[in-house]
Amino acid sequence: xxxxxxxxxxxxxxxxxNVPQLxxxxxxxxxxxxxxxxxxxTLFRMILxxxxxxxxxxxxxxxxVAGSESWKSYTASYLDEGFLIDYLTPxxxxxFIGGLHQQSQPQxxxxxxxxxxxxxxEILRTGKYIRDLSKGNQCKVGVASCLLQNPQLLMLDEPxxxxxxxxxxxxxxxxxxxxxxxxxxxxxxxxxxNHITDVCDRILLMEKGVIIKDIATxxxxxxxxxxxxGVGQTFTAAVKVDEEENH
Amino acid sequence: xxxxxxxxxLKAFWRSRNTGKSIAIRVVMGVLILYLFLNVLFVGLFxxxxxxxxxxxxxxxxxxxxxxxxYFLFDLLFRLQLQELxxxxxxxxxxxxxxxxxxxxxxxxxxxxxxFNLWPFVLFFPFVFKIVAHDLGMPVALAFCVAIIGLSIxxxxxxxxxxxxxxMNGWIFLIAAAVLVLVTTCDFKWHLFSIQNISYLFFxxxxxxxxxxxxxxxxxxxxxxxxxxxxxxNLYLEQLTAHKIKSYKSSTDIPYLSRFGKVGDLTxxxxxxxxxxxxxxxxxxxxxxxxxxxxxxxxxxxYGDGFKVFVGLxxxxxxxxxxxxxxxxxxxxxxxxxxxxxxDFADFLKGKYLLFTIxxxxxxxxxxxxxxxxxxxxxxxxxxxxxxxxxTATIVLFFANRNYKRIDLSKGAAMNWxxxxxxxxxxxxxxxxxxxxxxGPFAFFKHSNIGLAVLAVIAIIAITTRNYWxxxxxxxxxxxxxxxxxxxxxx
Numbered sequence: 001x002x003x004x005x006x007x008x009x010x011x012x013x014x015x016x017x018n019v020p021q022l023x024x025x026x027x028x029x030x031x032x033x034x035x036x037x038x039x040x041x042t043l044f045r046m047i048l049x050x051x052x053x054x055x056x057x058x059x060x061x062x063x064x065v066a067g068s069e070s071w072k073s074y075t076a077s078y079l080d081e082g083f084l085i086d087y088l089t090p091x092x093x094x095x096f097i098g099g100l101h102q103q104s105q106p107q108x109x110x111x112x113x114x115x116x117x118x119x120x121x122e123i124l125r126t127g128k129y130i131r132d133l134s135k136g137n138q139c140k141v142g143v144a145s146c147l148l149q150n151p152q153l154l155m156l157d158e159p160x161x162x163x164x165x166x167x168x169x170x171x172x173x174x175x176x177x178x179x180x181x182x183x184x185x186x187x188x189x190x191x192x193x194n195h196i197t198d199v200c201d202r203i204l205l206m207e208k209g210v211i212i213k214d215i216a217t218x219x220x221x222x223x224x225x226x227x228x229x230g231v232g233q234t235f236t237a238a239v240k241v242d243e244e245e246n247h
Numbered sequence: 248x249x250x251x252x253x254x255x256x257l258k259a260f261w262r263s264r265n266t267g268k269s270i271a272i273r274v275v276m277g278v279l280i281l282y283l284f285l286n287v288l289f290v291g292l293f294x295x296x297x298x299x300x301x302x303x304x305x306x307x308x309x310x311x312x313x314x315x316x317x318y319f320l321f322d323l324l325f326r327l328q329l330q331e332l333x334x335x336x337x338x339x340x341x342x343x344x345x346x347x348x349x350x351x352x353x354x355x356x357x358x359x360x361x362x363f364n365l366w367p368f369v370l371f372f373p374f375v376f377k378i379v380a381h382d383l384g385m386p387v388a389l390a391f392c393v394a395i396i397g398l399s400i401x402x403x404x405x406x407x408x409x410x411x412x413x414x415m416n417g418w419i420f421l422i423a424a425a426v427l428v429l430v431t432t433c434d435f436k437w438h439l440f441s442i443q444n445i446s447y448l449f450f451x452x453x454x455x456x457x458x459x460x461x462x463x464x465x466x467x468x469x470x471x472x473x474x475x476x477x478x479x480x481n482l483y484l485e486q487l488t489a490h491k492i493k494s495y496k497s498s499t500d501i502p503y504l505s506r507f508g509k510v511g512d513l514t515x516x517x518x519x520x521x522x523x524x525x526x527x528x529x530x531x532x533x534x535x536x537x538x539x540x541x542x543x544x545x546x547x548x549x550y551g552d553g554f555k556v557f558v559g560l561x562x563x564x565x566x567x568x569x570x571x572x573x574x575x576x577x578x579x580x581x582x583x584x585x586x587x588x589x590x591d592f593a594d595f596l597k598g599k600y601l602l603f604t605i606x607x608x609x610x611x612x613x614x615x616x617x618x619x620x621x622x623x624x625x626x627x628x629x630x631x632x633x634x635x636x637x638x639t640a641t642i643v644l645f646f647a648n649r650n651y652k653r654i655d656l657s658k659g660a661a662m663n664w665x666x667x668x669x670x671x672x673x674x675x676x677x678x679x680x681x682x683x684x685x686x687g688p689f690a691f692f693k694h695s696n697i698g699l700a701v702l703a704v705i706a707i708i709a710i711t712t713r714n715y716w717x718x719x720x721x722x723x724x725x726x727x728x729x730x731x732x733x734x735x736x737x738x
Contacts (some may be wrong), residue, residue, distance in 0.1 A: 048586075050583055050587065052729045067725060069591065072587065072589045075587070079583065082580060082583040083581065085516060085581045087524055088519060089496055089497070092499075096512055099512050100589045100590060101589060
């Protein structure tokens with residue numbers, strides 16, 4: 001589905017992304033983790049042809065994405081609020097996105113009807129422009145617009161960050177379902193290690209622009225990641241607390 | 248605190264991504280202002296000679312007293328159009344232990360720093376010290392000075408107040424402008440009252456009772472206070488209720504546009520953009536205001552066909568120029584979304600052309616009543632209308648590919664009037680000059696009809712070959728898109 005070759009992005013002399021080789025097969029569910037500044041969003045943007053790499057290329061279905069339009073018909077993505085047209089109502093925006101994919105308004109309505117739980121009554125017919133929605137609700141609109149496009153490839157950047165716990169739960173189930181029963185390739189980044197190991201079959205761990213770990217999710221993955229991010233401090237801190245409580 | 252604000256503003260200016268461009272604009276503005284300054288200084292120094300020749304039967308000081316208020320009336324008209332609001336991004340300071348009053352005081356006081364406040368001094372003070380001080384003594388001369396300073400302050404803050412109010416509601420600007428035009432016409436055309444006489448009355452009494460000079464000063468202070476209060480209240484309202492929903496926002500369809508398919512959808516979105524955001528809405532309403540420009544030029548027979556070309560260009564194309572020069576920045580906040588969406592850039596451009604065509608057509612229809620001034624006015628308007636949708640629109644889109652600066656529609660609209668000010672008008676000069684490159688030589692040799700025909704032919708060629716231009720713009724855009732998107736991402 002996605003093939004990355006010698007991809008490199010440099011900002012002000014600092015290499016922010018450096019991926020010599022990465023292949024993502026059709027139907028995989030990829031979780032991208034890494035601390036702030038690890039290059040997750042930059043990698044996303046290069047896959048979506050929003051920024052030009054200094055070297056290397058990204059191939060989607062065997063075709064270079066840079067300058068090409070064909071990947072847009074099967075790729076849906078939501079990175080941030082910059083993807084939403086904020087002076088439209090959610091309905092107007094979703095009809096617009098549906099229209100780009102030759103869907104009539106009734107067809108869009110049909111898809112949205114299935115998202116009633118996910119929206120939790122806070123999106124449709126609320127009489128608000130998207131800019132007046134909270135960040136979490138904006139994220140819901142973004143995810144819904146992705147689903148409308150019936151994609152083969154779905155890319156979400158930190159979708160769990162701003163949404164409430166019940167929506168996080170629903171989103172996790174939706175992502176699993178899309179991947180398992182519809183075979184959609186998903187690439188999701190998150191700082192929440194529980195969610196990401198729950199949803200994704202394969203975890204890519206980035207540090208300073210480099211993918212330093214590429215692991216198939218197993219029962220030990222979460223611990224492995226916690227060890228990496230905890231940098232050995234969680235244990236000592238826990239001991240200290242215990243001591244104080246014993247006194 | 249105020250010195251901190253000033254240093255932050257200076258940093259904001261020097262570190263802005265557009266610094267190069269702004270400096271270039273400022274240099275050109277500076278030269279223009281210097282030239283104007285010298286002109287006004289010249290008029291000021293020889294004001295006594297000029298008054299003598301204009302009012303040969305009147306006493307010199309009396310005629311001087313008569314023109315002061317008239318000057319301030321026109322001063323107000325010009326200020327409303329050209330004076331720029333002082334701005335400060337207030338949000339980062341609101342939650343800090345900075346007194347609200349000192350923010351507001353900075354905003355209100357920095358409003359005085361405008362070249363407009365220079366003109367009355369340059370124009371009137373030489374006369375006051377040369378003639379008034381000589382004939383009536385120093386105390387009266389000083390009273391004149393104080394009164395003129397007071398009136399300048401009053402005008403300054405009145406103009407700013409109206410401009411600030413119209414940021415919230417664009418109609419206020421139209422109403423204020425209409426009132427001013429009405430006052431002017433009532434005086435000079437219908438002779439219902441005479442500002443000159445009022446001016447005589449006030450400054451005449453000033454000669455006998457110099458203390459009266461405090462009256463304009465008082466008016467100025469009151470106007471300042473109004474500004475201060477308004478800013479203070481809105482600092483609160485604007486920032487803290489930005490996310491409060493005022494009314495139910497309904498979804499709308501524009502059925503007429505749906506027949507154009509994707510292009511129509513894009514245009515419909517952009518029309519919603521214009522109507523639902525303050526800044527873009529102001530640009531549109533300003534465009535309506537310019538529909539009256541014809542009245543200024545056509546009522547005066549001294550202006551020939553050459554001016555009609557200019558007025559026609561302006562009236563049918565003001566929106567293309569005013570709104571178009573910020574393209575694609577209006578869409579900066581969701582440009583990434585447009586890039587990854589299934590949108591062909593050619594369709595995107597066709598949407599822009601469709602928008603320009605619709606608005607220009609409406610503008611052209613609104614100007615049809617000017618047929619009252621002769622059929623040739625209508626013909627000229629029509630040719631310039633074609634020129635605008637053919638040539639001006641393409642040039643504007645060419646420059647849109649070179650615009651990397653983000654406009655944030657959701658924020659800051661209340662505290663700035665970017666988009667409609669002197670600097671923006673300056674940027675559009677090349678667009679105004681272009682038709683004269685073709686029209687001018689013919690008009691010079693008294694064949695202005697041929698010149699007009701040449702403009703029409705060029706316009707029609709531009710319209711019929713539009714697909715070619717769209718291809719060129721698209722190829723050009725492909726080389727710049729990453730830079731545009733990156734610029735728009737930088738807040």
